[in-house]
Amino acid sequence: MRVLLIAGGWSDEREVSLSGARGIENALFALGHEVILFDPTDRLTELPDAARNVDFAFLNLHGAPGEDGLVQALLDRVGCPYQGAAPAGSFLALHKAAAKALFVDAGLRTPAWEFLTAPPPEGWEPSIGYPLYVKPNLGGSSVGMGRADDRAQLDAVLALAFRHGHEVLVEEALAGEEVTVAVLGGEALPPILIRPKRGEFFDYASKYEQGGAEEICPAPISRELTEETAVMAKAAHEVLGLQGYSRSDFMVKDGVPYLLEVNTLPGMTPTSLLPQSAAAAGLDFPALVARLIELGLRDHGHSDSHNP
Known part of the structure; x- marks a missing residue:
């Protein structure tokens, strides 16, 4: 198959995405697939055309775009199958x-939480007790996450989280x-x-x-x-x-x-x-990649007859 390996992107987790893509690329080669690397950072508008010319898209994006469902929505519109969640679930x-x-x-x-859509006013106190974890609501890989054991630490971790996003989750630290x-x-x-x-x-x-x-x-x-x-x-x-x-x-x-x-x-x-x-569970890395492709083809109503 011709596989479009989508990695990189513009989130704080870009380097993690690119690091993982190298191993995935090697696994795809070992499975006999042709691999076309695609980084949407400067080429997002080229994605529909690129997706029309492959058999499958393998996503290795973290944060937005990718985990927010944007890339999946574009792929759906041009009928290109991919592994994992559809846009809404993503x-x-x-x-x-x-x-x-x-x-x-x-x-x-799930631990108790509060959802903040803007930095709270000075002196704000959460309704849940300390210690707390504070994290960007739309982030991943623990980027921008911090812990507050008391009110003296809260402002600093809130400021850190809001530097990484406009929405913040304050969560009970169990x-x-x-x-x-x-x-x-x-x-x-x-x-x-x-x-x-x-x-x-x-x-x-x-x-x-x-x-x-x-x-x-x-x-x-x-x-x-x-x-x-x-x-x-x-x-x-x-x-x-x-x-x-x-x-x-x-x-x-x-x-x-x-x-x-x-x-x-x-x-x-x-x-x-x-x-x-x-x-x-008995699946080495290439076998895991092959299984994800198989599931992606199934979920999008394609047979796996294109597999080498």
């Missing part, structure tokens, strides 16, 4: 406050361990337990620097917790109306999992979580 998952509202509506546990669970083709993959080594939470450095966190897969957690997080991850995937794959992040406090957020274009760098979880 945007709902990226918009943390909207996603959490849907989680609560579906009975899924003490516990972080677990992430991927869904692939409707089935939950083995969970991963994350223990950051470089700070108090799974920040950008912990995620993307070698040795930034201890990531144990399968997670050494009870069978009951494994089953509960799998059920919640699949439910979140369905509540948001996603296709193909996703990755749900949880904080486990006193043995009880709380859903933090859902990623519709999980990272695909060598240190990323989805490839680790897929490997534990």
Whole structure:
């Protein structure tokens, strides 16, 4: 097949996107596909024409565009299949406050939060107690995220988050361990337990620097917790109306999992979580890429007869 590998973009996560694209490109070559690299940063208006001349688009974008559904909407208009969520599900998952509202509506546990659309007035106090995490509402990879343990720290982390976006989520900081669970083709993959080594939470450095966190897969957690997080991850995937794959992040406090957020274009760098979880389920990196293409073709009503 001719595959349009879309990566880069203009979000704060551009370099992460490009890093992952190199591994995906190698996997696509190993699978026998022809690969055309496409960075929408300066070429967004060329995307419809480029998409008409390929068999499939493989997205490795983070933030906007990509996780906001814009690129998916353009691809839909020209009939080019791609892996993962459609435009609506992409945007709902990226918009943390909207996603959490849907989680609560579906009975899924999530930490308490407040949604801010502008910097609050001086002296503002959140309705939820400290400690708090403050993060850009539409961001990812923990870019612009900070923690406030008291009012003295709050202004600084709010200012950091608002530098990275016009909307901010203030969220209850639960003490516990972080677990992430991927869904692939409707089935939950083995969970991963994350223990950051470089700070108090799974920040950008912990995620993307070698040795930034201890990531144990399968997670050494009870069978009951494994089953509960799998059920919640699949439910979140369905509540948001996603296709193909996703990755749900949880904080486990006193043995009880709380859903933090859902990623519709999980990272695909060598240190990323989805490839680790897929490997534990018996899928090496090229096999994972092949499976994502298979699911994308299926979800868009195409057969996989073009596969080499």
